[in-house]
Every structure is written in C-alpha cells, then in structure tokens.
Amino acid sequence: MTVPYKTLAAVAFASLAGQASAAEKITIMVGGMEKQIYLPAKLAEQLGYLKETGLDIELLSEPAGVNAETEMLSGAAQCVVGFYDHTIDLQARGKMVESVVQFSQAPGEVILVSKAASAAIKSPADFKGKTLGVTGLGSSTNFLTQYLAARAGVKYSEFTTLPVGAGSTFIAAMGQGKIDAGMTTEPTIARLTSTNAARVLVDLRSIKSTVAALGGPYPAASLYMQTSWVNSHKAEVQKIATAFVKTLRYINTHSAKEIAEKLPPEYYAGNKQLYIDALDSGKQMFTPDGVMPPEGPATVLKVLATFDKAVEGKTINLSGTYTTEFVKAAR
Template sequence: MKLKHSALRIALGALVMGTLSHSAFANEKITLMVGGMEKQIYLPAKLTEQLGYFKEEGLDVELLNEPAGVDAENELIAGAVQGVVGFYDHTIDIQAKGKFLESVVQFSHTPGEVELISSKIADKVKSPADFRGKTLGVTGLGSSTNFLTQYLAVSHGVPISEVTSLPVGAGNTFIAAIKQGKIDGGMTTEPTISRLVKTGDAKVLVDLRSPESTKKWLGGLYPAASLYMQTSWVNTHKATVQKLTNAFVKTLRYISTHSAEELTAKMPADYYAGDREMYVKALAAGKVSFIPDGRMPESGPPTVLKVLSAFDKGLQGRKIDLSKTYTTEFVSAVPAK
C-alpha cells in the first residue's frame, strides 16, 4: 500500500513539475497588426515569422492583416493588439491628439510608395500640380498614403479641398478602382505598382522608393515602415519589446545580406500575386528602403513633421516632441551578429 501511495505521489509530483516547466518555457503571446501583410514595404513582419526568429526569442507572435494603417493604429490604441507594423508618421499625428505611440524598430527610411496615374489621363497629369479636380486612391482616410498624397498636392499649389481622396485599399481593390475609372490615380506600393505598370493601366508619376527620389519630392529621408507601440506599454514590457526588437533586427540584417531571389523564396507563394519574376524584380529594386540595423535616421523625424504640418491643421502651431515618437533604446541593445 505504501508503495502505491509513493508511486502516486511521484506521478503527481511529475505532473505538477511538468506543468510548471511548460508554463515557465511557453512562448510569450504577442499580437501585431500589419497594415497590409502582402505589401513589400512590410516584408520584415512575415519574413521574421518565416525565418523562425520570433520563436527563437521565445515569442508566440500572431500577425493580423489590416489593409489600412489608420485602422491598425485605432486597434492599437484600443488595446486589441500590442504593436503595429505600419508607418512612423502615425506616431506624430497621434501626439497632436494627446496620445503617445513610438517606433521601437525602424524598418525603412523611405515610404516605398508611388503615386500612380491612370494611363488614360497620363498625358494631362505631368506633376502633382495637376491634381486639381482629380480623385486619387488611398488605402484609407487618415492613412499614410493619404498623408503623402495631400502633401504632394499642397506642396505643388493645390489645396487639399480641391483633391478627392478615395479609400480603395491596396492590391486587387486598388487595381480594380484604376481599371474601372473610379480613381484617376493613387498612392500604392509593391507589388501593386508593378502589376499596374506591367499591364499598362497606370504610369509612375511620383516615385518614393529610393532615398534619392524621396529627398527630391519630400525634402529629406522619410522614415516609414516600422514597429510602433503605445509608449505606456513599452515602458511596462521592456523585456518583451527587446525580444521583438532582437527578432526584427535579425531579419533586417538578413534582408541586407540576401538577394531578392532568396528573400522571395522565403515568402508565401500567394504574395507573388501570380507573378514570381515580377515580385523578385520589384523587391530587388526596393531593398534599398530597408535599414539594416533598425535605427531611426536622425534627419528623418523632422522631415516627417514638416510634411504632415504642411496640410494638417491639427499639427500647425502645435509643439511636437519628436524624441517621444521613437526610441533607439532597444535596437542599441540588440546583440552583435
């Protein structure tokens, strides 16, 4: 009888220790919302998952897809997700409204976006100065594509009241809007750009993919794709934020040391939109946008503030503390290669 009791105690003890061990080493659950998972500008999100870097850091990361960055921002503020893979400019825009978000890893120093114009009217629209009276597609109202479109208009003498911004998303919905004549053009990213140029339905008017062209149109580097989070959450979950940062910086290093062909091979086939060769070509040209160490370029935030202030009355005359819109604390602590 004693032997039975001893065996039972040992079995129960093993069960308890196993449960404790499992909970002690279980991956930490994090939910991130991506402002358009299939967009090449947000490649680091899915690629980090594909490379297994989240799991290497002990994280169980769920990636949720939300085509419009402004909706992803709203989900973050509501506490539905812990972070957003989206444009840095939202951190400035939201500070003017009394809330605080910050970029913790900066993926790119250019928007990676292009203002396309329907081929049907390309001969009449030679620059943003010809936007007057046009309907231009954006992912969503209050989105970064909307911000950039409005800036291009006002910086070329066209009041935003004389341009119509129409939310059409990206990918297939953007393409359909161009083909059906619902929009005269619009701001979008790869692979949507290449798909429309290849079919001849649209032409590139303003290219914000390379550092050189971004400086030409916006007056400086425009840090865009990033991982941004609520400042209050970052301050109370620093260990977790460091793990996320470690994973993303490893991915950015991977991007900088591998070819577009190698990167494409790691991505889900449906991201190619039916044309793998086109996807590789676009990525080869777009890789220049990514920052290998995830560090915010010092000249970037003032450029973004200047761009937003040109048309956003909520920012005009308001003091924005740019130092609170991003942090380099975590990228600085990432282990060396």
C-alpha cells in the same frame, strides 16, 4: 527548517503568474501584410525569428495602416507594423506612441496615374478636380498625397481622395475609372506598370527620389507601440526588436530571389519573377539595423505640419516618437 504553507502557496502562485505572463499573446497588427514595404513582418515569421523569442506572437493584417493603428489604440493589438508618421500625428492628439524598430528610410510608395488620365495629369499640380486613390482615409498614403498636392499649390478641398486599399482592390478601382491616380506600393506598382495600365508620376521608393520629392529622408515602415506598453514590457519588446533587427540584417545580406523564396506563394500575386524584380530594385529602402535615420523625424514633422490640422501649431517632442534603445541593444 519547515517552510510555512502560506509561503509555499505564495511561491507557487508567483510561479504560475509568471508562466501566465510569459504565455500572454502579443498581437502585431500589420497595415497590409502582403505589401513589400512591410516585408520584415512576414519574413521574421518565416525565418523563425519570432518563434525564437519564446513569446506567443500573432501576426494579423489590416488593409491600411490607419486600421492597424485603431486596433492598437483599442487594445486589440500591442504592436503595429505601420508608418512612423502615425507616432507624430498621435502625439499631437494626446497619445504617446513610439517607433521601436525603424524598418525603412523611404516610403517605398509611388503615385501612379492611370492610362486614361495620363494626358491630363503631368504633375501633382494637376490633381485639381481629380480623384486620387489611397489605402485609407487617415493613412500614410493619404498624408503623403495631401502633402504632394499642397506642395504643388493644390488645396485638399480641390481634389477627392478615395480609400481603395492596395493590391487587387486598387487595381480594380483604377481599371474601372473610379480613381484617376493613386498612391500604392509593390507589388501593386509592378502589376500595373508592367501592363502599361499606369505610369509612375512621383517615386518615393529610393532615398534620393524621396529627398527630391519631400525635401529630406522620410523614415516610413516601422514597428511602433504605445509608450506605456513599451515601458511595462521591456523584456518582451527587446526580444521582438532583436528578431526584427536580425530580419533587417537578412534582407541586407541576401538577394531578392533568396528573400522571395522564404515567402508564401500568394505573396507573388501570380508572378514570382515580377515580385523578385520589384523587390530587387526596392529593397534599398530598408535600414540595415533598425536605427532611425537622424534627420528623418524632422522631415516627417515638416510634411505633416503642412496639412495635418492636428499637428499644425502643436509642439511635438520628436524624441518621444521613437527610441533606439532596443535596436542598439540587439546589435
């Protein structure tokens, strides 16, 4: 039987199109790659799990989660490693985004008070008239800072938030007196507290302390994507989700030292042991399997509805802000 030329051409074209689709670059934008809260992103790459997917995946870093979110919405990235709370804020603004893998069940952040302002700031009630550092305006550090202030009776108009990033830029801002206090993550926390340049005021690194400060568990670091992209790329999403579930399992079953050994030396910020110690005390924040804590979304919505004008008074469909479909299939 002779196959018509047009049919052969169609088959060849379909084959090439399939190859092109498989080779399509997928960009994962991370809201600060060196932050320990986003450790699974780089670790998945270092362990070879992202390569095992067979996909062309590129990891890029932005200094704040809000910048990473903007890159996704503009089409420059397909996925974001950032805080789950952005999915709720975005739904309130008419954009459907969902967490596909939930990395953590606590923010992994603290509010630090500088040595110079230590006597004046004893609790969030003392934020009035002060300048507080956040990674970026519209970032999760900004969200949580606003909530802690509001819960203590301080209005947003009564203090100033200044975007100072994380790491060396945060440390410089505090050392130069540009901020009195600020919310940041490891390893920045350890770098400042180990030299007594700052002290911890509010600790959101463990589930217990998070519940005490926020009134419930607060799922934070996650892998999120636009719902339309998830629905049109289910095979790719499953491969990526499986890679991150394997990474979370690795974190759960290995010591902080073993994990640190897999990372590039620059992640230690000049002090490897300090990095290991911080990770050892904080890695409990990570979920063992990527599944969303059942009570978590309601806590996040409650927090955002307190001060976020976009969310306030809106009906939010929490089931549309995350999915467990892919992590459960990965298990």
